[in-house]
Amino acid sequence: MISKRTELTVGFFVALAIAAALLLAMRVANQGMAGSGEVYMLNAQFDNIGGLKPRSSVKVGGVVVGRVSRIYLNERDLIPVVELEISSEYKNTFPDTSSLSILTSGLLGEQFIGLQPGFIFPEDLIAIEEDKVCETEDLRECPYLTAGEEILDTKSALVLEDLIGQFLFSQGDE
Amino acid sequence: MNFLQSLGRSTIEKITAVGASSIMLFGALFAFPKWKNVGLTIAQVHVVGVQSLLIILVSGLFIGMVMALQGYTILVNYGAEGSLGPMVALSILRELGPVVTALLFAGRAGSALTAEIGLMKATEQLSSLEMMAVDPLRRVIAPRFWAGVISMPMLALIFSAVGILGGHIVGVDWLGVDAGSYWSIMQATVEWDKDIVNGVIIKSIVFALVVVWIALYKGYSCIPTSEGISKATTETVVFSSLSILGLDFVLTALMFGAN
Numbered sequence: 001m002i003s004k005r006t007e008l009t010v011g012f013f014v015a016l017a018i019a020a021a022l023l024l025a026m027r028v029a030n031q032g033m034a035g036s037g038e039v040y041m042l043n044a045q046f047d048n049i050g051g052l053k054p055r056s057s058v059k060v061g062g063v064v065v066g067r068v069s070r071i072y073l074n075e076r077d078l079i080p081v082v083e084l085e086i087s088s089e090y091k092n093t094f095p096d097t098s099s100l101s102i103l104t105s106g107l108l109g110e111q112f113i114g115l116q117p118g119f120i121f122p123e124d125l126i127a128i129e130e131d132k133v134c135e136t137e138d139l140r141e142c143p144y145l146t147a148g149e150e151i152l153d154t155k156s157a158l159v160l161e162d163l164i165g166q167f168l169f170s171q172g173d174e
Numbered sequence: 175m176n177f178l179q180s181l182g183r184s185t186i187e188k189i190t191a192v193g194a195s196s197i198m199l200f201g202a203l204f205a206f207p208k209w210k211n212v213g214l215t216i217a218q219v220h221v222v223g224v225q226s227l228l229i230i231l232v233s234g235l236f237i238g239m240v241m242a243l244q245g246y247t248i249l250v251n252y253g254a255e256g257s258l259g260p261m262v263a264l265s266i267l268r269e270l271g272p273v274v275t276a277l278l279f280a281g282r283a284g285s286a287l288t289a290e291i292g293l294m295k296a297t298e299q300l301s302s303l304e305m306m307a308v309d310p311l312r313r314v315i316a317p318r319f320w321a322g323v324i325s326m327p328m329l330a331l332i333f334s335a336v337g338i339l340g341g342h343i344v345g346v347d348w349l350g351v352d353a354g355s356y357w358s359i360m361q362a363t364v365e366w367d368k369d370i371v372n373g374v375i376i377k378s379i380v381f382a383l384v385v386v387w388i389a390l391y392k393g394y395s396c397i398p399t400s401e402g403i404s405k406a407t408t409e410t411v412v413f414s415s416l417s418i419l420g421l422d423f424v425l426t427a428l429m430f431g432a433n
Contacts, residue, residue, distance in 0.1 A: 006220045013224045017328030020335035024374075027357060028263055028338060029366035 038088035039066065040147040044100050049080045050157025051111045052102055058084050058113045065090050068113065084113065092134050092144040095120045099153035111157060118153075120144075195391035201311035202319045202390070214317035215324075222283045222318070223325030227332070229278055234333035237270055238262060238340025246349050258351050259360035262341035267364065268373040268430065271334035273422050276381035279326055280414040284389035287318055288410040291393030292403035300394075315394065319386050326382030327375050334374055372429045380421060385414040 046052075049071060058066040066086035074081050086094075097118025104111050124143040128134055134142040145151065245261045291314065294300050300310045338360075345351045364370070389410045396406035 006217055009224045010216055010220050013219070013227060013325075013328065016227070017331050020328075020331040023335045024267075024331065024338075024370050025366060028267075028335075028360055029364045029370055030361045 039085035040088055040091060041069070042084045042086060042145055042147075042149055042151060044082050044084065044151040044154050045074065045079045046082060046100075046102065046154050046156050047079065048156040048159060049082060050102055050159060051104075052082065052113070052157065053111075056110065056112050058086065058115055060094075060115045060117060065115065082113070086145075092142070092146075094118075094145045095143055096145050096149060096151075097153070098145060098151060099155065100151050101155035102157035104158070191391075191395070194395060195387065198311065198315065198391055198394055199319075199387055201309075202316040211312065211317055214313070215320050218317045218321030219325055222287070222321045223329060226279060226282045226325070226329060229282055230275060230329045230333050231336055233274060233278060234271075234336035235340040235343075237274060238266060238337030238342075239344040241265060241270070241337070242341035242344040242349070246345060246351065255345075255349075255351050256355040256359055258341070258345045259356035259358075260363035262345065263338050263360045263364050264369065266334050266337040266341075267369045269422070269426070271337065271374050272330050272377035272381060273418060275330040275333045275378060276326065276385060276418045277415055279322075279329060279382070280385045280389070280418065281411055283322065283325075284385050284410050284414050285407045287322070287386070287389040288393040288396070288407045289403060291315075291318075291390060292396040292398070292406050295394065295396060296398035296400075296403060298398075315390050319390060322386030322389075323379065323382045326385070327378045330374050330378035334370075368429075376429075377422070377425050380425060381418050384417050384421060388414045388417065 052068060052071065054068050054071060056068045057064045058068065066084050068082055069085045070083040072081055072083075073079070094115065095118040097120075099116045099118065101114050101116065102111055103114045120143050127141065128143065131141075134144060134146075241262045242258060245258050246255055249255045249257055249261065291300075294314065300314065303310045303313055342353075342356060346353045346356050392406040392410045392413075396402045
């Protein structure tokens with residue numbers, strides 16, 4: 001009923017569509033964090049989040065390790081709280097002395113969170129090795145950032161207006 | 175009184191049309207599991223998809239080239255011609271790819287479907303099928319419906335890929351944007367699930383459902399005369415173009431508008 005020629009052209013059409021999808025997947029889209037499954041959550045409070053948005057990236061030295069999942073106001077003291085989802089690939093990687101700052105990529109680029117890894121005391125390293133504090137149910141002793149933990153050391157976004165204001169103010173003193 | 179009468183009649187007609195087209199759609203949809211109709215569907219993919227390929231390829235190439243040319247002349251003022259890649263890719267993937275493909279599809283394949291089925295009705299082929307106890311919904315409508323729904327996303331993917339390559343031809347090979355930044359900034363910006371699955375695939379499936387539904391119903395319900403067929407064909411193109419543009423706004427608002 002269907003001629004060989006029809007089958008051939010339909011096959012060619014399907015092959016072309018698959019090639020187009022592959023091109024879009026490989027060359028055009030970033031595979032990155034999309035759909036790569038497992039994440040764990042961290043919280044942080046900032047005085048001012050500037051232009052940070054949900055889905056902004058979290059970078060360590062330029063490498064994307066996670067994304068902002070939610071931004072809301074702490075009901076009690078009205079300080080912005082940012083929820084981060086970090087890829088589980090980086091579980092037990094960042095010490096809980098790490099700090100966060102809101103940075104801008106380029107002059108007009110979008111804002112992202114830079115995570116500056118902290119340090120671990122030698123006695124904590126021994127605790128990790130010997131007492132396996134990061135493999136128990138209760139992770140409070142673990143010196144790494146663990147799911148649900150809050151990062152205390154945060155630096156707000158630079159607001160250009162504030163900077164100019166401070167600059168003019170300091171000029172006025174001289 | 176006359177006004178009220180005509181208002182009531184046209185309302186009843188509209189609602190009847192919605193009902194009749196839904197019944198036709200259900201009749202066609204639940205006919206798919208018949209495996210012997212798969213061959214018919216493939217033959218229709220050839221008619222609906224493969225024969226639309228040329229217009230899709232050519233318009234995709236030129237739209238990509240125009241996007242790159244227009245984008246470059248504006249971006250170069252700000253020294254931001256490195257952002258040409260994401261600009262071309264995002265506008266093609268999110269909007270132009272699915273929408274232009276659907277508009278071309280409505281003009282190329284939708285009108286042909288309406289005319290074909292309208293002529294089948296005018297020459298009483300559909301009634302003859304019924305006489306032979308063959309359900310025309312299963313035999314004629316269902317394969318065309320599924321062929322359209324299968325072909326549209328593939329055409330939209332091909333359109334987008336060719337458009338981005340066209341942008342590369344003009345932007346990189348002709349105007350001298352750096353090839354590395356064209357691809358790498360594009361890759362950093364475009365997301366598979368948000369821009370390609372949402373933007374191209376889901377949008378074009380929705381558009382395909384609407385276009386094919388309108389085209390088949392207009393053909394199936396047309397007045398079986400030459401004027402009736404020509405009117406039905408025109409209405410297919412007009413209604414499906416309007417619904418594509420209207421639905422595109424709704425889908426864009428749902429996919430990219432929130433947050």
